[in-house]
Amino acid sequence: MKLLLIVGLSLLTNNVVYGDIGQHVLQDKNMPLTKSVAIIGGGASGTSTAFWLSNVFPSDGKIQVVSTIFEQSDYIGGRSTTVPIKDDDSLGTIELGASIFVEANKNLMTAAKKFNLELTQLTGVESARPGLGIWDGKELVFEESGSYWDTIKAVWRYGFTPMKFQRKQKEVVEKFLELYDTDYGFENIAKIVDTLGFNSLFNQSASDYLKKLGVNKRFSNEILQTATRGNYCQDLNTLHGLAV
Incomplete structure (x- = not known):
């Protein structure tokens, strides 16, 4: 009986140390x-x-x-x-959607440098690009001509909403860029949103958010919604506030 017990303990020890039965109870500290x-x-x-x-x-x-x-x-x-x-x-x-590559995207810029990718600075794009035109399905409701008259036409149609929106957009972007300066990571998206104080932006639609900002409805529909349809294939009432 004693001999049988010793043999049994020996077999058990071999199984634990060498993992004959797939167990990993003990591990060499040097491994x-x-x-x-x-x-x-x-x-x-x-x-x-x-x-x-x-x-x-x-x-x-x-x-x-x-x-x-x-x-x-x-x-x-x-x-x-x-x-x-x-x-x-x-x-x-x-390209399938990643069409925005700007200096503010620090992760993408870092990746380009890390992999020694050559960056090409486009020149003459502004002069070669055609002016902005807004089509409502029947006619062009706004069209740039390249003259100072464009500013007057824009103010006449949209008021000072574009400038108001740009100021708010800059404020949100600057807040978002604070993420790059943190020295720790986030476990999930919810903690990032909470840290940035963006909860309210996610808890309302983009259309409601713009309305509370006092953004001209015509500007929202003709300019901003055109962009969200192109980028996200969605209207303002189906997106959260941060999307704009």
Whole structure:
């Protein structure tokens, strides 16, 4: 009976130490700790998450992270990539939505420098770009001509609403940019919203938000809603206030 007990303890010890039955109760302190991370989506957020995890936890460190990206498409990049028009390379390519690349987007600028991407400064765009025209489905209700008369026409149609809106928009953007100066991360979006004090913007539609700001309804419908339809395929009454 005593011999049988010793044999049983020996088998149990072997199983725990060497993991013959898949258990990991004991671990050599000199061996690195391995963690697996599943990342859903291979867009800008997913791929950058995998990249920075590999930098924070290098392969030769005491903690090793193995990241796996699950992407339903046969390419990565999400909206920050281009695809052939109608799947036909001869027709050229079209970007899928990440069309805004400005200095204020510090993450994108940092990524461009990190990967040694060459930045090209466009020149002569303003002079070559056609003037703004607003079509209501029947006629052009506003059209730039390139002269000082454009300002007078804009004030006549929209009042001083454009300037009022730009001031408020600048205030919100400057508040948002404070995120870049924080020295810690956020566990979820809700904490970011709470930290920035944007709760009210998410708890009302863009149309209600603009109305409370005293933004001219004509400006909202003809200018701002045109932009939200192009960017989000949504009208102002279906978006939250931060979207504008």
